[in-house]
Amino acid sequence: MPVEKIFEWSTSTVVTDSNGSPLQGYLSKTEEWSLPVPLEEMGQWMPKVAVALEDRRYYSHSGVDLLSILRAIVQNRKAGRIISGGSTITTQLIRLTIPRERTLGSKTLEFWQALQIERLLTKREILELYLNKTSFGGNIRGIEAAARTWFNKPSKELSISEATLLAGLLRGPAFYRPDRHPERALALRDRLLDRLEELGVINDGEAERAKLEKIPMRKYSIPFSCREASFHAVAQAGMSEGRDRYGRIRSSINRRMQDVVEQELKMALLGLPVGITASGVIVENKTGLVRAYIGNIRSGTGSSASWVDCGNSPRSPGSLLKPFAYALAFESGKLTPSSLLADTPMSMGQSAPRNFDRLYRGPVSARTALADSLNVPAVRVLRDVGQNKLLDLYRRLGLGHITKDAGWYGDSLVLGGCEVTLLEAAA
Numbered sequence: 001m002p003v004e005k006i007f008e009w010s011t012s013t014v015v016t017d018s019n020g021s022p023l024q025g026y027l028s029k030t031e032e033w034s035l036p037v038p039l040e041e042m043g044q045w046m047p048k049v050a051v052a053l054e055d056r057r058y059y060s061h062s063g064v065d066l067l068s069i070l071r072a073i074v075q076n077r078k079a080g081r082i083i084s085g086g087s088t089i090t091t092q093l094i095r096l097t098i099p100r101e102r103t104l105g106s107k108t109l110e111f112w113q114a115l116q117i118e119r120l121l122t123k124r125e126i127l128e129l130y131l132n133k134t135s136f137g138g139n140i141r142g143i144e145a146a147a148r149t150w151f152n153k154p155s156k157e158l159s160i161s162e163a164t165l166l167a168g169l170l171r172g173p174a175f176y177r178p179d180r181h182p183e184r185a186l187a188l189r190d191r192l193l194d195r196l197e198e199l200g201v202i203n204d205g206e207a208e209r210a211k212l213e214k215i216p217m218r219k220y221s222i223p224f225s226c227r228e229a230s231f232h233a234v235a236q237a238g239m240s241e242g243r244d245r246y247g248r249i250r251s252s253i254n255r256r257m258q259d260v261v262e263q264e265l266k267m268a269l270l271g272l273p274v275g276i277t278a279s280g281v282i283v284e285n286k287t288g289l290v291r292a293y294i295g296n297i298r299s300g301t302g303s304s305a306s307w308v309d310c311g312n313s314p315r316s317p318g319s320l321l322k323p324f325a326y327a328l329a330f331e332s333g334k335l336t337p338s339s340l341l342a343d344t345p346m347s348m349g350q351s352a353p354r355n356f357d358r359l360y361r362g363p364v365s366a367r368t369a370l371a372d373s374l375n376v377p378a379v380r381v382l383r384d385v386g387q388n389k390l391l392d393l394y395r396r397l398g399l400g401h402i403t404k405d406a407g408w409y410g411d412s413l414v415l416g417g418c419e420v421t422l423l424e425a426a427a
Helices: 003-007 045-054 066-079 089-097 104-120 123-133 143-151 160-169 182-198 204-211 227-237 255-268 322-332 366-371 375-385 387-396 406-414 422-426
Strands: 013-016 022-026 248-250 280-283 290-294 340-343 362-365
Touching (some): 003 089, 003 104, 045 089, 045 123, 089 123, 143 160, 255 280, 255 290, 322 387, 322 406, 340 375, 362 366, 366 375, 375 387
Antiparallel strands (some): 340 362
């Protein structure tokens, strides 16, 4: 068996914030929650408990534990059937990678492959792979997914009691499932805690305190909450190309900023009909990185307004692009902030631009015209700098949805007659 095959299994994609904390997860291709993490992120207890209960001579053998094999032979002969197989964590990892029928031939092959694997990988690497690949029942694969499903926390925060209960699940995920068979799960956990005390992993006081902890009576949904930000990150990175070896895509999202935008948008919609929605984006000027992204604050609510990613959908920008026409005029020397512009009726083909309040103010400074978002002076500035020049600036700025020529847009280039996305506008 090529050693590379041990590293191959279908994992969930998890989008994280800029600090590596999970924002959103997606089921693996095999419809499982598989959230691999490095061994150092599995916490104090789970690696210790797994080694003590599954393979206590793990660090002293070379993949095959001869003492366990001899003990298994004796136990099986006494029982008249196979009740023990002398497996090690390494042989279990091989079985997780290539499932086989439990025959003498398959066990012999597993022992041989275990010896080979131990020469190629370190003990830490093997233990990490085992804890990430082993099944905890249903569609839960690996310790991280199990910890989040049963205790609503990452594996690094598991207590000795919680880690021991999860280790017990490995002996029969359905039989010892705590929400359906709490008495069995509790009894097994307590027996395993006693065994850990016998092995010197914990002391008497720790074992007794651990037994006082309640067992979980229900499963939790794996708690991810930033769908919109993660959709944006996945679209940028790709579901496979941007993933690290643990299936994670690190985004540029700042969780604190993301939470602030979410709360502000929710407050803004209080009392408004459910058919009205909102989106918000924060882009860091210095780097261009997206620090917060909510494409649709009503996403996932099932309302008629919940299905569109408004942050990445082209919309009329209204007066948002007027400053760029003024910027061209200032840059070319055609205009200064104190220059006077005529806010008076003018013709624009068969229609004429009018201000929002339908009033005209006569001569106004460029500063006032821009600050008050007056339409007529903006059109005069556009005609002075040239539609083609403004269109070229838009495209250099990355406004990719303005695809037609200047003649098609005409003076509406500064009046919202073209389309941009919120993300383009923020960037």
